[in-house]
Amino acid sequence: MAKIIIKDIGKRYANGFEALKGVSAEIAAGSFTVILGPSGAGKSTLLRTINGLETPTAGTIQIGEQTVTQDNLREVRSQVGMVFQHFNLVDRLSVMTNVLTGRLSHRSWLGSLLYLFRRTDLDLAHDALIRVGLTDKAWNRADKLSGGQQQRVGIARALAQQPRVILADEPVASLDPVASEEIMGLLREICTRDGITVVVNLHQVELAKRFADRIIGLNDGRVVYDGPASGLDHATLSRIYSRNGDQVDEQLETMLAYA
Amino acid sequence: MSNSKLCWPTPNGRPGLVPTVVLLGCILLLAISAPAVELDLGRIVTAIPRMLAFAGNMLVLPDWEYLPILAKNILQTIEMTFLATSIALVISLPLGVLAAKNTSPHPAVFHATRNLLSLMRALPELVWALVFVSAVGLGPLPGIMALSFVTVGFMGKFFAESIEVVDQRQVEGVVAQGASWLQLRTFAHFPQAFPDFVGTVMYVLDHNLRAAAILGLVGAGGIGYDLVMAMRMFDYNRLLPIALSIYIVVTLLDRASDHFRMRMI
Amino acid sequence: MAEHMITRPPLPKKPFNPTSVWLSGWLALIWFIIVDLDLSFETLLYGVQDIFEYFSRYSRPNFEDLSRYVELLGQTLATALWGSGLAIVVAVLLAPFAARNLSPNAATYRISRELLNFMRAMPDLLLALIFVAALGLGPLPGALALGVHTAGFLGKFFAESLERVDAGIYEAVTATGASRVQLVMYAGWPSIQREALGYMLYIFDRNVRMAAVLGLVGAGGIGLALHDTLRMFNYDQSAALIVVILVTILTIDYLSTWLRGKLN
Numbered sequence: 154m155a156k157i158i159i160k161d162i163g164k165r166y167a168n169g170f171e172a173l174k175g176v177s178a179e180i181a182a183g184s185f186t187v188i189l190g191p192s193g194a195g196k197s198t199l200l201r202t203i204n205g206l207e208t209p210t211a212g213t214i215q216i217g218e219q220t221v222t223q224d225n226l227r228e229v230r231s232q233v234g235m236v237f238q239h240f241n242l243v244d245r246l247s248v249m250t251n252v253l254t255g256r257l258s259h260r261s262w263l264g265s266l267l268y269l270f271r272r273t274d275l276d277l278a279h280d281a282l283i284r285v286g287l288t289d290k291a292w293n294r295a296d297k298l299s300g301g302q303q304q305r306v307g308i309a310r311a312l313a314q315q316p317r318v319i320l321a322d323e324p325v326a327s328l329d330p331v332a333s334e335e336i337m338g339l340l341r342e343i344c345t346r347d348g349i350t351v352v353v354n355l356h357q358v359e360l361a362k363r364f365a366d367r368i369i370g371l372n373d374g375r376v377v378y379d380g381p382a383s384g385l386d387h388a389t390l391s392r393i394y395s396r397n398g399d400q401v402d403e404q405l406e407t408m409l410a411y412a
Numbered sequence: 413m414s415n416s417k418l419c420w421p422t423p424n425g426r427p428g429l430v431p432t433v434v435l436l437g438c439i440l441l442l443a444i445s446a447p448a449v450e451l452d453l454g455r456i457v458t459a460i461p462r463m464l465a466f467a468g469n470m471l472v473l474p475d476w477e478y479l480p481i482l483a484k485n486i487l488q489t490i491e492m493t494f495l496a497t498s499i500a501l502v503i504s505l506p507l508g509v510l511a512a513k514n515t516s517p518h519p520a521v522f523h524a525t526r527n528l529l530s531l532m533r534a535l536p537e538l539v540w541a542l543v544f545v546s547a548v549g550l551g552p553l554p555g556i557m558a559l560s561f562v563t564v565g566f567m568g569k570f571f572a573e574s575i576e577v578v579d580q581r582q583v584e585g586v587v588a589q590g591a592s593w594l595q596l597r598t599f600a601h602f603p604q605a606f607p608d609f610v611g612t613v614m615y616v617l618d619h620n621l622r623a624a625a626i627l628g629l630v631g632a633g634g635i636g637y638d639l640v641m642a643m644r645m646f647d648y649n650r651l652l653p654i655a656l657s658i659y660i661v662v663t664l665l666d667r668a669s670d671h672f673r674m675r676m677i
Numbered sequence: 678m679a680e681h682m683i684t685r686p687p688l689p690k691k692p693f694n695p696t697s698v699w700l701s702g703w704l705a706l707i708w709f710i711i712v713d714l715d716l717s718f719e720t721l722l723y724g725v726q727d728i729f730e731y732f733s734r735y736s737r738p739n740f741e742d743l744s745r746y747v748e749l750l751g752q753t754l755a756t757a758l759w760g761s762g763l764a765i766v767v768a769v770l771l772a773p774f775a776a777r778n779l780s781p782n783a784a785t786y787r788i789s790r791e792l793l794n795f796m797r798a799m800p801d802l803l804l805a806l807i808f809v810a811a812l813g814l815g816p817l818p819g820a821l822a823l824g825v826h827t828a829g830f831l832g833k834f835f836a837e838s839l840e841r842v843d844a845g846i847y848e849a850v851t852a853t854g855a856s857r858v859q860l861v862m863y864a865g866w867p868s869i870q871r872e873a874l875g876y877m878l879y880i881f882d883r884n885v886r887m888a889a890v891l892g893l894v895g896a897g898g899i900g901l902a903l904h905d906t907l908r909m910f911n912y913d914q915s916a917a918l919i920v921v922i923l924v925t926i927l928t929i930d931y932l933s934t935w936l937r938g939k940l941n
Contacts, residue, residue, distance in 0.1 A: 204852055231854030241849035245867045250421045254863050258854030264418065265859045268427075271416040275425075292423055307849075314853055442762055445755035449816045450897075456821075459811040466811060491710040498707055534926045536890045539919070542907055547731045548724030552714045557721075626802045629893065633714075636802070640894075643806050655803065662798040 154348045155217035155232070155317035156182040157203060163211030164198050164374075172198040173209070174374040180367075182217075183348040185341055187361040187382075190371035191394050196354040199371065200320050203352070204233040216318060231258035234311025236340075238323040240303040244296035248287065248306050251295050252278040255313030274313075281309035285339060301332030308339055319343065321353040325360070333357075337364050358390065475649040482638065482650075486657050489634035492552050493624045496559035497617050503564050508571025514583075515575055515597055526572070533565025537623045541632040552633030559620055559627070567616055574608035575601050614669040621665055625658050738920050739913035746899065746921045753898035754925070756816045756823065756891070757884040763824025764831050764884075765877060771828070772835035773861045778847060779839055781857065793836070797829030801887055805896045819896030823887055827880045834876045838869040871940050878933045885929045889922050 157180040164173040172195045180186050188196045201207040203214055205226040214221040221229050234255065242251045256274040257265055264270070282288045285305040290298060295306060304324060311319050321340060325333035337353075341364050344351040355361050361368055362382045370378030370393035377392045378384070419425035509515045511529055516522035537558045544554030578601050586600035628636025635658060642650040710716075740746075771789050773779045780786035801822050808818030842865065850864040866873070892900020899922055906914040 206848060206852060227854045227856065229854075230852055233852070235849065235852040237845060237849055239845055241843070241845040243846055243850070243864055243867050245870055246863070247421065250863075253421050254850050254855065254859075255853050257850070257856075257859045257863065260859070262856055262858045266862060268420055268862075269418045270421060271418055273416045275419065275421070310849075310853065438762075441758060445751075445758050448752050448755035449759045449820050451759065451817065451820075455812055455817065463807070463811045466807065488714065491714055495707060495710045495714075498703070530927065530930070531923075534923055534930065535919070536886045538890045538893065539903070539922070542903075543731075544724075544728075546907070547728045548720055553716055553720060553724070556714075556716070557724075622798075622800050625800050629802060639803060640806065643810065655799070658800065658803070659795070659798045663794060666794065666798070 154182045155350055156180060157318065157350060157352070158215040159199070159203070159212070160215070161212035162199065162202055162209045162214065164195070164202065164207060165210045172374055173202075175212070176371070176374070176376055177212075178369055178376060178379060180350060180352060182350055183344065184350060185344045185364060185366045186350075186352045186369060187365035187367075188352065188354050188369045188371055189356070189358060189361050189378075189393055191396070192356070193373075194371040195374045196371055197322055200322050200352060200354050203318070203320055204230050204235060206235075227258060231314060232317045234314045234316040234319045236304065236307045236311055236319065236321040236324045238326045240300070240307050240327075242295040242303055242306055242310075244294070246295055247292050248282070248295055248298070248309075249275075249278060249291045251306055252281055252309045252313050255281070255310040258314070277315065278309070278313045281312040284312060284343070285309045299332075300328050301335055304328060304332070304336050305339065308336070308343070312343065316349060318350045318352070321351070323354050323356070326356070333360065340364075358385065361385075469646075469648045470652045470655075472649050472652070474653045475647070478650050479653065482635075482653055482657060485628075485635045485638055486661060488552055489624045489628075489636075490621070490661065492556050492559065492627075492634055493617060493621045496556045496624070497563060497613065497620050499556070499560045500563035500567055500616075501613060503560070504567035504571055507564065507568040508575060509597055509601075511568055511572035512575035512601075514578065514580075515601055517593070525568070529565050529568040529572075531565070533562055533569070535562070537562045538626060538630060541627045542630045545631050550631040550633075555624065555627040555632030555634060558632060559624060562623075563616055563620060566619075567612060570612040570616075571605070571609060574605040574612070577608075578604040611673060614672055618662075618665055618669055621662055625662070734912040735916035735919070737913050738916035740917045742914065743917070743921075746902065746918060749892075749899040749902055750921060750925055752816050753888045753892070753900070754885065756820045756896070756898055757881060757888040759820040760823025760827065760884045760888065761877070761881045763820065764827040764880060767824065767828035768831035768835050771832045772839060773857075773865060775832060775836035776839035776865075778842075778844065779857070779861055779865060789832075790836070793829045793832040795829070796825050797833065799826060801826035802891070802894060805891050805894050809895050814895045814897065816897030819888060819891040819898065822891065822896065823884050827884060831876060831880050835869070835873060838872045838876075839865050842868040874940055875937050878937055882929055882933045886926055889926070 157178075159176060159178045159180070162173050162176045163171070165171045176195070176199055188199065190196050198207050202209045203216070203221070205221055205223075208223070216229060216233065219225065219229060243254070250268075253270055253274060256270060256277065259274070260270065279288070279291075282291055285308050287302060287305050287309065290302065295303065298306065307324075308319075319340070324340070325336050328336060337360055340351055340353065343349055353365075362385060365382045368378065368380065368382050368385060369376060370389065372393055372395065378389050420427045422428055507525055507529065510517070510521055511525040513522060516525070540558035540561055541555055544557045548554050548557070582604060583596070583600040586596055591599060624634045624636075625639075626634075626636045628634040628638065629640050631637060635654060638650070639654050639658075641647070642654060771793060774781075774785050774789035775793055777786055780789065804822035804825055805819055808821045812818045812821075839861075846864050846868060847860060850860050855863065888898055888900075889903075890900050892898040892902065893904045895901065899918060903915060903918045903922070906918060
């Protein structure tokens with residue numbers, strides 16, 4: 154249970170490209186927030202500054218009481234779970250071991266060198282697998298699972314960390330509609346039951362409307378909308394998905410198709 | 413937290429069967445062979461000051477008069493490498509075709525060629541160099557012969573493997589045009605296998621340069637002879653230049669081949 | 678007549694094909710080398726003639742000393758085994774530092790890479806000579822020389838494989854708060870398992886060949902015996918030794934190819 158304060162985050166790359174231009178937001182503890190926006194808007198970059206996978210060139214991130222700096226990254230990350238679009242599981246390892254990598258920050262380096270874990274770690278991993286409904290696949294190799302199942306393992310891995318925050322970067326972009334429903338439902342349920350702050354990047358507006366408490370609309374590195382899902386009317390969506398700043402009043406579906 | 417039991421991520425908490433068996437097997441093998449290799453840590457430890465002294469001895473001013481000879485012999489080593497690899501390349505191409513399951517004219521030819529190539533690369537270059545020196549005398553010629561011989565064994569095999577993984581559909585396309593036996597191999601198989609061929613040649617050049625540097629040991633040309641002589645006679649003022657020039661040449665080729673390989677990809 | 682001629686739109690100018698340049702350059706270089714090395718075709722022909730006569734001298738292998746040969750062979754194999762073992766340990770320790778996406782900083786990366794390159798560049802025979810000078814004769818200096826030299830190869834192979842692992846997998850494990858060591862153990866090595874085993878088998882295969890040869894500089898094993906018999910023109914025994922070496926290398930080669938086939 155932790156609130157996230159994003160203050161004036163800027164990200165400029167060496168080649169001059171500015172992915173984020175002064176983004177600020179306050180994400181309430183235990184809330185379910187979705188970040189919407191066209192590709193290249195900076196959604197991924199923003200999400201990744203929260204757990205330090207990207208270092209902002211300006212501004213600060215605060216998770217709970219802690220400000221994210223270069224020195225406390227491991228500590229921050231142990232409290233922040235992340236779910237990826239391409240699942241990013243270690244193919245050759247079993248599902249259980251993949252989930253257990255979520256416990257690595259609590260293990261000594263010597264023990265983890267020998268692939269040793271404590272009973273408590275295994276129990277936590279087991280609980281996580283029960284939550285995502287994959288206990289029967291615990292000892293299978295991770296790459297032998299379907300896309301939806303692999304993403305559930307990814308979520309189990311995040312859960313095993315006992316995190317205060319879960320970040321999901323386009324978690325359903327590689328999944329079919331049924332699996333997408335499953336995954337979004339799972340994330341929502343985790344948020345509600347465990348009180349974990351969940352921030353999800355999506356490009357499917359419909360999913361965002363149905364699952365989010367709150368939506369942050371990003372376009373060209375700036376926040377253009379920050380409010381409840383009910384506020385996503387035609388005008389707002391146009392603002393979020395407009396290209397190159399022009400206020401083109403095209404058919405919304407077309408704009409969303411090119412988002 | 414720290415009084416909880418330790419276990420492995422397996423159903424029964426114990427390490428898996430395969431990794432345990434493999435690990436124990438390796439440890440057992442090493443233990444059995446330790447006396448055969450005369451393993452003696454004490455011997456190694458006492459030798460360290462001697463090695464450091466040796467390294468220190470090498471740091472003397474080079475024998476300036478020797479340097480032109482060094483250059484000539486290094487050049488000879490490089491030339492041997494290049495020539496031997498070129499000769500082997502020419503011979504390996506047809507042999508590779510014969511040794512590839514999809515381009516060989518007959519299964520008997522395929523097996524015969526494969527076994528021949530296997531035999532050719534079985535013995536290290538130095539052994540063949542010894543043999544050829546006895547046959548044709550000292551100098552770079554036996555070295556080149558030995559290098560070419562063994563290289564054909566390797567390149568022939570690599571080429572054959574590259575040909576075997578060629579895309580069948582492209583081959584079928586050319587077959588449908590009514591190509592002859594040779595035309596098919598030239599226009600369907602060779603172009604596809606070509607990038608792999610180039611990679612193989614680069615790797616072989618790299619390997620052959622290192623091998624060529626040693627052949628002088630048995631009088632088969634190159635810098636090897638100078639090296640061994642300098643060691644035997646404790647010519648420290650030649651050792652460092654020799655070792656350094658071998659290092660530089662090998663590294664240059666290594667970088668060049670890395671660079672080349674990146675450009676090909 | 679002109680009215681019946683079809684005017685075609687001209688083709689774009691054919692791009693310059695450098696193949697002929699490369700080819701002539703290559704042939705010129707070869708010719709130059711042949712001249713520079715003073716290679717005589719006559720010598721080669723005489724030599725080839727002589728070779729048949731020469732090879733016939735090896736046609737009666739004398740196996741009476743077989744038990745001693747097998748013992749020496751055991752020594753050679755032991756040398757190869759320990760050399761490979763040493764190489765594996767060193768390579769496993771160095772490779773993560775020599776992988777750009779796993780190394781803690783650019784300096785460590787550069788230094789590790791250079792160290793591995795250095796170990797590779799020194800011919801193992803040279804290393805064997807040095808170790809023999811330091812440790813005396815016998816198989817131990819041979820094993821050390823093989824270990825150091827092949828550690829360079831293995832380390833580079835491992836490092837390059839580690840670098841090719843999907844960046845996303847490294848990110849995912851990093852994102853859980855894992856340390857660098859844990860990242861290497863859980864995302865690095867498991868991902869390249871199969872390739873790594875293939876490389877290790879290849880190195881062992883290679884070391885068996887080299888171990889047979891290192892005897893020629895006094896680093897023990899069967900090479901030393903061969904060197905002695907050849908020097909004394911004892912063709913029958915040399916033939917026997919060569920057969921023993923050949924059979925061993927072919928067996929190891931066959932086994933390692935079979936194992937590598939099973940891995941795929």
